[in-house]
Structure formats: structure tokens, C-alpha cells
Amino acid sequence: MQVDIDFNKKPIVVGKDGKDVYFKDIWPSTEEIAENQLSVPTAKLYSWDSNSTYIHEPPYFKNMTMDPLGPHGVEDANCLMNFGDSITTDHISPAGSIHKDSPAAKYLVEHGVDRKDFNSYGSCSLENGVKAVIAKSFERIHRSNLVGMGIVPLCFKSGEDADTLGLTGHELYTIDLPIRPGQDVTIQTDTKKSFTCTIRFDTEVTKAGGEKWKLMSDSEKAPYVAKAGKRKAEYDIALAAFNKTLVHVYGFCEFTSTDKWTGKYRLH
Structure with a gap:
């Protein structure tokens, strides 16, 4: 690969008329650039557009302060998703093309986006302000990723799960979180159910690392x-x-x- 090309002397392509085309021939003039200037916001913070079909303000950005709150419990939280066994991140946050019958497609069509312009889902997960995840077990990397993002991984006790405890996913959950590795924590619902889970912060280093990563x-x-x-x-x-x-x-x-x-x- 040649890396010492002088574009002032060497053409970049031959035009349809057989003449050489140089870089200077396609580079816009100062006047052309001035005519197409984009307006640049002067605010220090990004101005979220509620009508955007690409990006919305994450709920965890609202009321965010410069100083982290530190470890704290969860009170009257809704169950965002209630799944069966063997769930992967691809089930929760799909990547790839947007299916024409999906909720995302419906939203885009309602906002005037043609199907040919749907683009695709992003490849990263969107956490939607999730505070904790309760499961029977975690794959190692997934558990570590949750900790790194400040989301608390909790495991049901052996022999227990949402079905055996009679949880429907429509309850409100309160979780007391004085966080120590491997500690048992009590979870209560607004339907007066109470059960115990084990917190899957496996080491003090893991906990400290997750907090440091957020900063x-x-x-x-x-x-x-x-x-x-x-x-x-x-x-x-x-x-x-x-x-x-x-x-x-x-x-x-x-x-x-x-x-x-x-x-x-x-x-x-």
C-alpha cells in the first residue's frame, strides 16, 4: 500500500471524459462549506429530542448528579421482564435488522420512517434503568457485565424460582441492599410475599471494580x-x-x- 501519495500531483481517478480528476477538483470551496453550515447548539448539555427515531434520553440520566449516590436499596421497583430458562442477552436486547411487525417497526412507521430506512438495532444492550436481575443462575461473563454496569445480580435459593414462589412479575419489589459479597438479602413485594436471594458480588474487588468503572x-x-x-x-x-x-x-x-x-x- 502506497502511503506517500502527493494528491496535488497525482490524480485520484480518471473521469468518464478520459481526463484525470484531482483531489482539488472535488474538494468544496470555502464558499460552498459556508453555505452548508450546520447550526451548532451552544448549550453544555445535549438537548434530547423526544421525537427522535434514533436515540432517547435514558431514564437513568434524569436527576443524575455529579456525585454518585453509592450503594443503596431498591424500593417498589417494577418487574421489567419476566422470562423462563436459558435466556441470553440477544433475547432481551436484539441486534440486527428490525422486523416489520416488531414494536420498534410500529414506532418508526408512526413517526414517518419508511421501512427502507429502518436501519437496524444497535449491537449494545440498553439497560432501561435496571437496578437488579434475579435468576436461578448466571453465566460467568453475564454476571461480570452486570456488576460492571452497576446492576445487582441476585440468585434464587436452591429449589426456588419465580414459579415456586408464586411470583407473576406484576408485583412491586423492594430489595434491602447492604452489599457484601455472597450475602443473603431479603426481597419483599407489595403482595406481602417475602423471599431470600444471594447477592452475586463474589469478591470485594468485584464490587469496588464496578463502582470504579462507573466513575x-x-x-x-x-x-x-x-x-x-x-x-x-x-x-x-x-x-x-x-x-x-x-x-x-x-x-x-x-x-x-x-x-x-x-x-x-x-x-x-
Whole structure:
């Protein structure tokens, strides 16, 4: 790749008329730039547009102060989402194209956006002001990500879950959070139900790291984000290579007259 090109002397392309086109030929003049100047807001804070079809003010930005509040409990919180087992972040915050029948598509159409201009979902999750997540278990990276974003991961006690406790997701939840790693915390609902969960801050370092991360600027986070992205790319490559080595098993079983499994499988 040539990196010492003098665009004043070397053309960048040959036009349809066979003549050389130089960089100076396509560069706008000062007058042209002045004619197309965009208005620049003078306010120090971003002015959110309630009619925007791209970005809305996150609820956790409202009433935010320069000094973090520190660890505190959750009072009368709504259940934003109530899922079954084996849920991934892709189920909660999808990435990719916007389906024509999705709520997002309906919102865009109502705001005058043609389907051809739908663009796509972002690849990052939107936390919607989430304060805590309660689950039977967490995948390691997901638990760490929650902690890093200041969201409290809580685990049901063994043998318990939303169904066994009779939770519908329509309750209001109050969580007492004097935070210590591995501590049991009591959760109460407005329907007078009370149950215990284990807080999944596994170490004091994890807790301190999550608080420190929230205080860091984007430039301070950048090296860590880049390193994490590199590690994820390496993991994805390794996982794809591993998946190619897997043997897909389609199982079927036969029963004898005594209802004992004969253990027959077919490999494909």
C-alpha cells in the first residue's frame, strides 16, 4: 500500500471524459462549506429530542448528579421482564435488522420512517434503568457485565424460582441492599410475599471494580474495552473452530415390553 501519495500531483481517478480528476477538483470551496453550515447548539448539555427515531434520553440520566449516590436499596421497583430458562442477552436486547411487525417497526412507521430506512438495532444492550436481575443462575461473563454496569445480580435459593414462589412479575419489589459479597438479602413485594436471594458480588474487588468503572471516563475505559473486544474476537474464532468438530446427535429410543430403554442412538 502506497502511503506517500502527493494528491496535488497525482490524480485520484480518471473521469468518464478520459481526463484525470484531482483531489482539488472535488474538494468544496470555502464558499460552498459556508453555505452548508450546520447550526451548532451552544448549550453544555445535549438537548434530547423526544421525537427522535434514533436515540432517547435514558431514564437513568434524569436527576443524575455529579456525585454518585453509592450503594443503596431498591424500593417498589417494577418487574421489567419476566422470562423462563436459558435466556441470553440477544433475547432481551436484539441486534440486527428490525422486523416489520416488531414494536420498534410500529414506532418508526408512526413517526414517518419508511421501512427502507429502518436501519437496524444497535449491537449494545440498553439497560432501561435496571437496578437488579434475579435468576436461578448466571453465566460467568453475564454476571461480570452486570456488576460492571452497576446492576445487582441476585440468585434464587436452591429449589426456588419465580414459579415456586408464586411470583407473576406484576408485583412491586423492594430489595434491602447492604452489599457484601455472597450475602443473603431479603426481597419483599407489595403482595406481602417475602423471599431470600444471594447477592452475586463474589469478591470485594468485584464490587469496588464496578463502582470504579462507573466513575471512569470513556477515554479511560477505552483500553479495557479494546482488550475485551480482542479477547471476544479470539473466543468467537476458537468457538467456531470447535463447533466444526462436533458430532450432531439425533437420539431416539426403543422400549422393550418391560419398559426398559435399549439405549439405541443414531449418529449423524
